[in-house]
Amino acid sequence: MKLNKTGFDDLLLIEVNFFYDFRGSFFESWRENEYKKLGINEVFIQDNISISKKNILRGLHFQKNQGQLVTVVHGKIFDVAVDLRPNSKTYKNYFSIELNSKNPKQLYMPPGFAHGFCVLSDLAIINYKCTQYYNSKDEGGIIWNDPSIDIKWPLNDHIISERDSSFPKLGHNYDRICT
Template sequence: MEIEKTNLEGCLVLKPKVFQDKRGYFFESFNQRTFNDVTGLNINFIQDNESFSTKGVLRGLHFQTGDKAQAKLVRVIKGEILDIVVDIRPGSKTYGKYFAIELTESNKKQLFVPRGFAHGYIVLSDTAIFAYKCDNYYDKGSEGGIIFNDPDLNIDWKLDEADFIVSEKDLVLPKLQDLNI
């Protein structure tokens, strides 16, 4: 497994070693020991989640706060997405900055999202299956979010906003500057 640092401290891109031949491919999508060794982290993932979405579905930007915050390891099983993380750690030198990466079924890249980041994605392909591991359980009382079109973030979501499919809940999220964390 190869590790690539991003412009946001602690946020990492993981590239698994993929074995391909005429039968198809095989790769180890997660191994706790390897993850700890290559990242230098000791994260205990306790929950796996999966979602299916169609083109234009935008989920995010979400986070959990306090002792319910979550680190995530995200990847795409089928399709293509644009994955976005925003640093919301008060005092961080990259506070309010974001990192974007295309995660696809063919590149098999994974993104490690540390605690203290908002996370979201948009589906670029006709459909996508998105999977992620969390190091803490979901807690509704600790959830928060940032509106996807916050002008201060100026995120290029790669699709026309008129084609976005966004939940009612995500349409009323506050701007980053209005967060209370």
């Protein structure tokens, strides 16, 4: 396992030990003692699976005090994390990376980040390990194309839910969640 810095405090990119042969592939997606060595001391209490078709864009979502470890189990996505921590030097900036199942890497987002992705393959299955239980009262979102963030999404023909399309621009409701 190898840790890569992202330029954002506590936002970590993890290269897992990936094994592939004629039978298929194998990797450990979570091993507490190894991740603690990387500085991830969170307790994960909920796992979520997202299954999405090509061109689906989800996000930008956030949940109060929730950290996430994102792993693509199948397919390929363009993944985005937006720093909403007011005291961070990367506040209102975003990190993006292509994550896929052929060369798996994991993105660890500590509490205080909004998350979104768009699907580049025909189908993508994503696993989220979460440090807090889902609570609808603690969630929020930012519009995916907020010009103040200016995310360079790789596709132009996104399919976006009505809910995600109706999120406000940055600054409307994130402060009650991330402070």
